[in-house]
Amino acid sequence: MFQDFKVVRDRPVSIQVKEYVKRLIIKGAYQSDQKLPATREMSDLLKVSRNTVIAAYEGLEDDGFTYTIPGKGSYVAAMVRHSNADNEATASNPTWQIDWKARINEYAASAVELDLMKQGIRAQKGTISFTSIAPDEQLFDLGDVRRAFMDRMAIEGQVLLNYGYAKGYKPLIDYLMRYMENKGVDITGKDMLITNGFTEGFDIVLSALRPSGRQGRAICENPTHHTAIKNLKLQGFEITGIPMERDGIDVEQLESVLKQQSASFDLAYLTPSYHNPTGVVMSPAKRSAVMKLMRRYQIPVIEDGFNEELRYSGAHVAPLIATAGQGNGVIYIGSHSKVLFPGLRVGWVLGDRALIDHLESIKRARTIHTSTFDQAILYQYLLNGNFDKYVKKARMEYKRKYELTKACCEAYLPEAQLSGDGGLHLFLTFPPSVNTRQLLEACTEQGVIFTPGDKFFIQEGEGTNTLRLGFSRVSDEDIKQGIQIIGEQVRRLLK
């Protein structure tokens, strides 16, 4: 019975022994009120020290699995065990099975259908993958993170580990409010909520603004961030897409749509800087024009502050929320995830005070608060000046990769129009006859994968000749080789 007990190195041995004996008890190898082997005997059976067994037996008693009779030993406590009558699977009494598929609602089913991680290709080993736009973790400075952690723990470790406030960790909020001010935002009458990344911020805003009793109507750039499309659909919004041009959304088209629609839109979702997936930056002139239109038609704007730090050239462009001055019509959702530590899941929603007050209550209802631990470490990291240092390094490295990727596309993929002024990806548009899903199949066989662009478009069948090329996690070698291969396959397809 004890042959299967093996000590592993990374856990206290007494705990391993305790758990092993617990499992024996649970499986019924020992009965209620049965005496366990004496500690010396168990020590021989399991080949561990007697002191280890003594500690383990104490733990079993602490956890209520045994009781001690002084002078005699440890005995198995009587406990509720699933009775055979209730649970042993027999022909006449099968276990209680619920058909969960029948009980799961449309929302859950749609969440699975729209879940890109459950579709698409898993990269085989050795595949050159342009699918990711996550940061390259080799650039993370772990020493700085360790220091930030130690600093914060020293100051207020116990506070960090206990319940925090739904709105967020105050020092971080104060820091980020100044950070936004330094981007030109007038924070008068505004407030901030810290969320689990951009995604939670967006989801909570939609939850608060979706109309009751009718379908919500949203206006977006087309293509746009897939997660945004997914969440708008899951929240019952009908989405109207406006095409993108080289310098931002097609303003004439936008104006035309707004004029024609008799019913008004409930919100607009825009990514004016380093748009996902096109990488385009909305020009200053277009920012003005768009804001004038949104104001005229009273359409609140959700601004996605995606990738703003990864600007490779040109002047700082202020976010839309800055151009609104003291106006409150823009909700800015920011996160450092594309640049810094996505694993930490810290984002922020900046907007009208009354709106944020409601969002805070929704946040509290759903997740109580974002991890204070994460927020505090991020705060200390920012305070220590590590972010500036890291961004400088990251920008240099990603810019280099950006230039390389661009050069390779120009050399090996002359058929494609390129877009992307910054960030961690380029967007390629091919002649209409090229279907990038077909192209993907052909490239996969040659060991190269990328993200077909149609999933960023709002309607089925749009953008079938586009693809997104993420280069942040691809080596220089692979960038060259991968793009060459894509080029060869494009030309095969075009014949």
Next chain:
Amino acid sequence: MFQDFKVVRDRPVSIQVKEYVKRLIIKGAYQSDQKLPATREMSDLLKVSRNTVIAAYEGLEDDGFTYTIPGKGSYVAAMVRHSNADNEATASNPTWQIDWKARINEYAASAVELDLMKQGIRAQKGTISFTSIAPDEQLFDLGDVRRAFMDRMAIEGQVLLNYGYAKGYKPLIDYLMRYMENKGVDITGKDMLITNGFTEGFDIVLSALRPSGRQGRAICENPTHHTAIKNLKLQGFEITGIPMERDGIDVEQLESVLKQQSASFDLAYLTPSYHNPTGVVMSPAKRSAVMKLMRRYQIPVIEDGFNEELRYSGAHVAPLIATAGQGNGVIYIGSHSKVLFPGLRVGWVLGDRALIDHLESIKRARTIHTSTFDQAILYQYLLNGNFDKYVKKARMEYKRKYELTKACCEAYLPEAQLSGDGGLHLFLTFPPSVNTRQLLEACTEQGVIFTPGDKFFIQEGEGTNTLRLGFSRVSDEDIKQGIQIIGEQVRRLLK
């Protein structure tokens, strides 16, 4: 203009200078293409070293706020600034204001109404507060947390900080699956999702199970966890409450309600161990009886694994999900928050594989994943055996406080019936003529506050003679004094 620049100690000075100059530029103190003061001049003006200014000026250029003309100096870049025409508040052109209150939907409004943190009394300094049931952070061993952090960072720091998996950090899932097995759970056909605490797990389960097109119907113990009531209501469920007895839910009443209802219930929410707020543990006999009923009427059970570790006496009692054996009708939602580090926000949902698959996609859609950082630190902390060590210490301390609180209630509050077999609070039921909100007002004036029990009841007007007394964060002195005061006020009310 530079008088208001003050150096603070906790940030690199060059970054403070950079941000100061940024703000000057944003406020318009410098115009586009205007030359900034030479570094030597700025160094004198701000009273910092010239090297600091040089570094700051480099930062400004990196961030796109300035450009350099070699041999000449730094110049302010032309950038989009909110134009006065768009944004200066004037009589003829006020800023764009959206009436957010008009746009916020019922869901958001209800979230605020049901938000207990926005109601009730803030404890003044010196108030004896029995409102909290959070753990006492003085018991946290920060050294163990630091060690867990350093261990994990050393092994896989970069991985932790990058995107993780929606389902959760695999080593933690594997650990918790074994942990649940050690409680007697048969994990065949089951899977686990890591969530931001119990609250997110519960919210996601409700999102997946609420019926489309009709109101959901839930059955609960009455009283029960307020957050559960809040989220059931926010998700549109009609709640039927079954009263509690000393050893658990009133099974006869439960059976009677199930027989009478023509429409079936969509789910049941139960806290069989250390029930919040009554502290009652459901007896083994009742666990069997409840499971038989749930099975007969095919009602899935959401089990709240609240406070299981804080058992002060008696044998280990297996969770309901264990009594179900290989059956899949129970969804167990666990978290260490009541015992360990609530600030970390790590909980888990254990249930049928097909169900978990759907919950995973919902999780991904809403928050992508729980902080990998938090999960990994928790995992290492558990692996190091720290949890067992901590629980032993916590149990001893909380048991001591529990005994003291109980003794004080028996001495000073003989009018009250007590309930609570473990955990961090006692539940008091007074004669029906005592209104605990009135009592709270009277006690507040005497510097003592507690949580009136009616907020844990499902219908308005129920439980007005009850209150929850949380003792985890109250000193021994204050426990005695506070309960004495409550006793005095009760007797005044009863006259």
